[in-house]
Amino acid sequence: MQTTQVLLSEAHLGTKLNHAISGERRGEFGLLLAMLSADARDMAQFHLKGSDREIEERLHEQFELPKSQPLLSDMSKEQVIDHSLVFQQQGLAAFHLSQCLQPEAVVTRGAVPIEVSQVLANCSLVSKAKYTGDLTDEDLSINTPHFVDQLVQQRLLAEIIV
Template sequence: MQIEYPLVNELQLGNRLNDAVEHHRRGEFALLLSMLSNDARDMAQFQLDNDLSNDEKLYKQLDIPQPQALVCDLSQSVAINNADAFYGNGLSQFHLHQALKPEAVVTRGKYDEDLQITLSNCDLLTKLKHEQATPAITDLNSIHFLDQLATQRKISETIGNQLSAVA
Protein backbone atom coordinates (compact mmCIF):
# COMPACT_ATOMS: atom_id res chain seq x y z
CA MET A 1 0.00 0.00 0.00
CA GLN A 2 1.41 3.38 -1.06
CA ILE A 3 0.36 6.58 0.65
CA GLU A 4 -0.10 9.70 -1.46
CA TYR A 5 1.87 12.02 0.79
CA PRO A 6 3.71 11.42 4.06
CA LEU A 7 2.15 12.53 7.31
CA VAL A 8 4.11 15.33 8.88
CA ASN A 9 2.11 16.57 11.84
CA GLU A 10 -1.08 15.85 13.74
CA LEU A 11 -3.06 18.56 11.95
CA GLN A 12 -3.12 16.36 8.84
CA LEU A 13 -4.92 13.62 10.75
CA GLY A 14 -7.86 15.77 11.74
CA ASN A 15 -10.07 14.03 14.32
CA ARG A 16 -8.78 10.53 13.63
CA LEU A 17 -6.49 10.57 16.69
CA ASN A 18 -9.37 11.73 18.90
CA ASP A 19 -11.69 9.08 17.51
CA ALA A 20 -9.12 6.34 18.10
CA VAL A 21 -8.73 7.37 21.75
CA GLU A 22 -12.47 7.78 22.29
CA HIS A 23 -13.35 4.35 20.86
CA HIS A 24 -10.42 2.58 22.59
CA ARG A 25 -8.69 1.57 19.34
CA ARG A 26 -5.11 1.30 20.58
CA GLY A 27 -3.79 -0.27 17.41
CA GLU A 28 -5.08 2.52 15.16
CA PHE A 29 -3.78 5.16 17.61
CA ALA A 30 -0.32 3.56 17.63
CA LEU A 31 -0.31 3.27 13.84
CA LEU A 32 -1.24 6.92 13.38
CA LEU A 33 1.43 8.07 15.81
CA SER A 34 4.06 5.92 14.13
CA MET A 35 3.23 7.47 10.75
CA LEU A 36 4.00 10.98 12.00
CA SER A 37 7.40 12.56 11.49
CA ASN A 38 10.01 11.99 14.19
CA ASP A 39 11.50 15.46 13.73
CA ALA A 40 10.21 17.89 16.35
CA ARG A 41 10.60 20.80 13.91
CA ASP A 42 7.79 19.33 11.79
CA MET A 43 5.21 19.61 14.60
CA ALA A 44 2.34 22.03 14.13
CA GLN A 45 3.44 24.55 16.73
CA PHE A 46 6.66 25.21 14.80
CA GLN A 47 4.90 25.82 11.47
CA LEU A 48 3.66 29.33 12.22
CA ASP A 49 5.57 31.23 9.52
CA ASN A 50 4.85 29.04 6.51
CA ASP A 51 2.56 31.60 4.92
CA LEU A 52 5.18 34.39 5.07
CA SER A 53 7.52 35.17 2.19
CA ASN A 54 11.29 34.98 2.64
CA ASP A 55 11.56 38.76 2.97
CA GLU A 56 8.89 38.88 5.69
CA LYS A 57 10.62 36.03 7.56
CA LEU A 58 13.92 37.95 7.47
CA TYR A 59 12.25 41.16 8.66
CA LYS A 60 10.74 39.22 11.55
CA GLN A 61 13.87 37.21 12.37
CA LEU A 62 16.25 40.20 12.31
CA ASP A 63 13.67 42.54 13.90
CA ILE A 64 13.97 45.08 11.09
CA PRO A 65 11.15 47.57 10.52
CA GLN A 66 9.17 47.38 7.30
CA PRO A 67 10.44 49.56 4.43
CA GLN A 68 9.17 53.09 4.10
CA ALA A 69 5.95 53.39 2.16
CA LEU A 70 6.32 55.38 -1.02
CA VAL A 71 2.67 56.39 -1.44
CA CYS A 72 0.01 56.78 1.27
CA ASP A 73 -3.63 56.66 0.20
CA LEU A 74 -5.68 58.83 2.55
CA SER A 75 -8.94 57.12 1.66
CA GLN A 76 -7.75 53.70 2.89
CA SER A 77 -5.49 54.34 5.87
CA VAL A 78 -4.51 57.01 8.32
CA ALA A 79 -1.42 58.88 7.20
CA ILE A 80 1.54 58.96 9.55
CA ASN A 81 2.57 62.52 10.35
CA ASN A 82 5.80 63.02 12.29
CA ALA A 83 5.73 66.81 12.01
CA ASP A 84 4.40 67.19 15.57
CA ALA A 85 7.48 65.41 16.92
CA PHE A 86 9.72 67.82 15.00
CA TYR A 87 7.92 70.99 16.11
CA GLY A 88 7.52 69.84 19.68
CA ASN A 89 10.83 68.15 20.45
CA GLY A 90 13.27 68.91 17.66
CA LEU A 91 15.17 67.07 14.98
CA SER A 92 16.39 64.13 17.06
CA GLN A 93 12.85 63.23 18.14
CA PHE A 94 11.70 63.50 14.52
CA HIS A 95 14.45 61.08 13.44
CA LEU A 96 13.40 58.65 16.15
CA HIS A 97 9.74 58.78 15.06
CA GLN A 98 10.78 58.47 11.43
CA ALA A 99 12.84 55.37 12.22
CA LEU A 100 10.02 53.73 14.20
CA LYS A 101 7.09 54.67 11.96
CA PRO A 102 8.27 56.17 8.67
CA GLU A 103 6.05 58.58 6.78
CA ALA A 104 5.15 57.91 3.18
CA VAL A 105 7.11 59.90 0.62
CA VAL A 106 3.93 60.98 -1.19
CA THR A 107 0.53 61.40 0.45
CA ARG A 108 -2.46 61.65 -1.82
CA GLY A 109 -6.09 60.77 -2.06
CA LYS A 110 -7.88 57.93 -3.73
CA TYR A 111 -7.56 59.36 -7.24
CA ASP A 112 -4.94 61.20 -9.27
CA GLU A 113 -4.69 64.96 -8.89
CA ASP A 114 -6.46 65.81 -12.15
CA LEU A 115 -9.38 63.53 -11.36
CA GLN A 116 -9.60 64.95 -7.82
CA ILE A 117 -9.85 68.48 -9.21
CA THR A 118 -12.55 67.38 -11.62
CA LEU A 119 -14.53 65.56 -8.92
CA SER A 120 -14.25 68.50 -6.51
CA ASN A 121 -16.05 70.65 -9.12
CA CYS A 122 -18.89 68.11 -9.50
CA ASP A 123 -22.04 67.80 -7.47
CA LEU A 124 -22.51 65.05 -4.89
CA LEU A 125 -24.61 62.81 -7.12
CA THR A 126 -21.94 62.81 -9.84
CA LYS A 127 -19.28 61.89 -7.26
CA LEU A 128 -21.43 59.04 -6.00
CA LYS A 129 -22.03 57.83 -9.56
CA HIS A 130 -18.28 57.84 -10.16
CA GLU A 131 -17.76 55.71 -7.05
CA GLN A 132 -20.72 53.56 -8.12
CA ALA A 133 -22.47 54.25 -4.82
CA THR A 134 -25.66 55.97 -5.93
CA PRO A 135 -28.31 56.23 -3.21
CA ALA A 136 -31.53 54.31 -3.47
CA ILE A 137 -34.44 56.46 -4.66
CA THR A 138 -37.12 54.15 -3.28
CA ASP A 139 -37.44 56.23 -0.09
CA LEU A 140 -38.74 59.23 -2.05
CA ASN A 141 -41.18 57.13 -4.06
CA SER A 142 -42.70 55.56 -0.97
CA ILE A 143 -44.02 58.93 0.31
CA HIS A 144 -47.17 60.12 -1.46
CA PHE A 145 -46.94 63.46 -3.29
CA LEU A 146 -49.58 65.14 -1.13
CA ASP A 147 -47.76 64.04 2.04
CA GLN A 148 -44.58 65.59 0.67
CA LEU A 149 -46.39 68.88 0.06
CA ALA A 150 -47.86 68.85 3.59
CA THR A 151 -44.44 68.17 5.10
CA GLN A 152 -42.89 71.02 3.10
CA ARG A 153 -45.70 73.36 4.18
CA LYS A 154 -45.10 72.50 7.86
CA ILE A 155 -41.37 73.11 7.46
CA SER A 156 -41.94 76.49 5.81
CA GLU A 157 -44.40 77.51 8.55
CA THR A 158 -41.89 76.51 11.24
CA ILE A 159 -39.14 78.53 9.57
CA GLY A 160 -41.50 81.49 9.14
CA ASN A 161 -42.45 81.37 12.84
CA GLN A 162 -38.79 81.26 13.86
CA LEU A 163 -37.91 84.22 11.65
CA SER A 164 -40.85 86.30 12.96
CA ALA A 165 -39.85 85.52 16.57
CA VAL A 166 -36.29 86.72 15.90
CA ALA A 167 -37.43 89.96 14.24
Protein backbone atom coordinates (compact mmCIF):
# COMPACT_ATOMS: atom_id res chain seq x y z
CA MET A 1 0.00 0.00 0.00
CA GLN A 2 1.43 3.37 -1.01
CA THR A 3 0.14 6.68 0.15
CA THR A 4 0.61 10.04 -1.49
CA GLN A 5 -0.15 11.98 1.68
CA VAL A 6 2.81 13.05 3.80
CA LEU A 7 2.17 12.55 7.50
CA LEU A 8 3.83 15.14 9.69
CA SER A 9 1.88 15.04 12.94
CA GLU A 10 -0.94 13.14 14.61
CA ALA A 11 -3.41 15.71 13.29
CA HIS A 12 -2.84 14.42 9.75
CA LEU A 13 -3.95 10.93 10.76
CA GLY A 14 -7.42 12.03 11.81
CA THR A 15 -9.26 9.27 13.62
CA LYS A 16 -7.21 6.40 12.13
CA LEU A 17 -4.96 6.31 15.21
CA ASN A 18 -7.98 6.17 17.55
CA HIS A 19 -9.61 3.37 15.55
CA ALA A 20 -6.39 1.34 15.59
CA ILE A 21 -6.22 1.67 19.40
CA SER A 22 -9.88 0.88 20.02
CA GLY A 23 -9.79 -2.04 17.55
CA GLU A 24 -6.65 -3.43 19.26
CA ARG A 25 -4.73 -3.47 15.97
CA ARG A 26 -1.20 -3.03 17.26
CA GLY A 27 0.39 -3.54 13.85
CA GLU A 28 -1.63 -0.76 12.24
CA PHE A 29 -0.98 1.51 15.24
CA GLY A 30 2.78 0.91 14.98
CA LEU A 31 2.73 1.48 11.22
CA LEU A 32 0.85 4.75 11.57
CA LEU A 33 3.30 6.01 14.19
CA ALA A 34 6.26 4.93 12.05
CA MET A 35 4.88 6.92 9.12
CA LEU A 36 4.97 10.15 11.12
CA SER A 37 7.86 12.55 10.65
CA ALA A 38 10.83 11.86 12.91
CA ASP A 39 11.76 15.55 12.98
CA ALA A 40 10.71 17.14 16.26
CA ARG A 41 10.29 20.51 14.55
CA ASP A 42 7.27 19.13 12.69
CA MET A 43 5.36 18.60 15.95
CA ALA A 44 2.48 20.96 16.62
CA GLN A 45 3.99 22.63 19.70
CA PHE A 46 6.87 23.95 17.63
CA HIS A 47 4.72 25.63 14.98
CA LEU A 48 4.98 29.18 16.23
CA LYS A 49 3.95 32.38 14.53
CA GLY A 50 6.59 34.86 13.48
CA SER A 51 9.72 34.90 11.37
CA ASP A 52 12.25 32.09 11.64
CA ARG A 53 14.76 34.36 13.38
CA GLU A 54 12.22 35.47 16.00
CA ILE A 55 11.10 31.89 16.61
CA GLU A 56 14.66 30.68 17.02
CA GLU A 57 15.48 33.47 19.47
CA ARG A 58 12.29 32.81 21.45
CA LEU A 59 13.01 29.07 21.69
CA HIS A 60 16.62 29.70 22.72
CA GLU A 61 15.38 32.05 25.42
CA GLN A 62 12.59 29.72 26.57
CA PHE A 63 14.76 26.61 26.86
CA GLU A 64 17.86 28.55 28.02
CA LEU A 65 19.99 27.17 25.20
CA PRO A 66 23.49 28.42 24.42
CA LYS A 67 24.16 30.08 21.08
CA SER A 68 24.37 27.62 18.23
CA GLN A 69 27.69 26.27 17.00
CA PRO A 70 29.00 28.30 14.07
CA LEU A 71 29.41 26.32 10.89
CA LEU A 72 32.16 28.41 9.33
CA SER A 73 34.80 30.76 10.71
CA ASP A 74 37.08 33.00 8.72
CA MET A 75 40.61 33.32 10.11
CA SER A 76 41.18 36.61 8.33
CA LYS A 77 38.23 38.39 9.96
CA GLU A 78 37.87 37.02 13.47
CA GLN A 79 39.75 35.24 16.22
CA VAL A 80 39.32 31.49 15.75
CA ILE A 81 38.34 29.37 18.75
CA ASP A 82 40.65 26.39 19.24
CA HIS A 83 40.18 23.93 22.11
CA SER A 84 42.94 21.53 21.08
CA LEU A 85 45.31 22.78 23.79
CA VAL A 86 42.60 22.24 26.43
CA PHE A 87 42.17 18.66 25.19
CA GLN A 88 45.92 17.98 25.30
CA GLN A 89 46.51 19.48 28.73
CA GLN A 90 43.29 18.77 30.65
CA GLY A 91 41.61 15.86 28.89
CA LEU A 92 38.31 15.01 27.28
CA ALA A 93 35.98 16.26 30.04
CA ALA A 94 37.56 19.73 29.99
CA PHE A 95 37.39 19.75 26.19
CA HIS A 96 33.65 18.98 26.26
CA LEU A 97 33.11 21.72 28.84
CA SER A 98 35.03 24.25 26.73
CA GLN A 99 33.13 23.17 23.64
CA CYS A 100 29.79 23.68 25.42
CA LEU A 101 30.74 27.08 26.80
CA GLN A 102 32.29 28.44 23.62
CA PRO A 103 31.76 26.17 20.60
CA GLU A 104 34.31 25.91 17.81
CA ALA A 105 33.27 26.32 14.21
CA VAL A 106 32.85 23.13 12.20
CA VAL A 107 35.03 24.45 9.37
CA THR A 108 37.82 27.01 9.76
CA ARG A 109 39.26 28.57 6.66
CA GLY A 110 40.90 31.70 5.37
CA ALA A 111 39.47 34.55 3.35
CA VAL A 112 39.32 32.54 0.10
CA PRO A 113 37.41 29.28 -0.46
CA ILE A 114 39.40 26.03 -0.55
CA GLU A 115 39.05 25.63 -4.33
CA VAL A 116 40.49 29.09 -4.97
CA SER A 117 43.30 28.57 -2.46
CA GLN A 118 44.32 25.37 -4.27
CA VAL A 119 44.53 27.30 -7.54
CA LEU A 120 46.43 30.18 -5.91
CA ALA A 121 48.95 27.73 -4.47
CA ASN A 122 50.04 26.96 -8.04
CA CYS A 123 50.24 30.62 -9.12
CA SER A 124 53.12 33.05 -8.99
CA LEU A 125 53.43 35.65 -6.24
CA VAL A 126 52.38 38.36 -8.67
CA SER A 127 49.17 36.50 -9.54
CA LYS A 128 48.38 35.96 -5.84
CA ALA A 129 48.98 39.64 -5.09
CA LYS A 130 46.71 40.66 -7.99
CA TYR A 131 43.96 38.35 -6.73
CA THR A 132 44.11 39.67 -3.18
CA GLY A 133 44.23 43.26 -4.44
CA ASP A 134 47.65 43.99 -2.96
CA LEU A 135 49.06 44.70 -6.43
CA THR A 136 47.45 46.75 -9.18
CA ASP A 137 48.32 47.19 -12.84
CA GLU A 138 49.82 50.61 -12.02
CA ASP A 139 52.34 48.93 -9.72
CA LEU A 140 53.45 46.68 -12.56
CA SER A 141 54.08 49.46 -15.05
CA ILE A 142 57.71 50.50 -15.35
CA ASN A 143 58.26 54.23 -15.28
CA THR A 144 61.15 54.57 -17.73
CA PRO A 145 62.28 58.07 -18.56
CA HIS A 146 61.73 59.41 -22.02
CA PHE A 147 64.54 58.94 -24.56
CA VAL A 148 65.35 62.65 -24.58
CA ASP A 149 65.63 62.68 -20.79
CA GLN A 150 68.02 59.75 -20.96
CA LEU A 151 70.24 61.61 -23.43
CA VAL A 152 70.33 64.67 -21.16
CA GLN A 153 71.32 62.52 -18.18
CA GLN A 154 74.08 60.87 -20.21
CA ARG A 155 75.51 64.24 -21.29
CA LEU A 156 75.51 65.41 -17.67
CA LEU A 157 77.34 62.27 -16.58
CA ALA A 158 79.84 62.67 -19.43
CA GLU A 159 80.60 66.25 -18.35
CA ILE A 160 81.14 65.11 -14.77
CA ILE A 161 83.53 62.34 -15.80
CA VAL A 162 85.59 64.54 -18.13
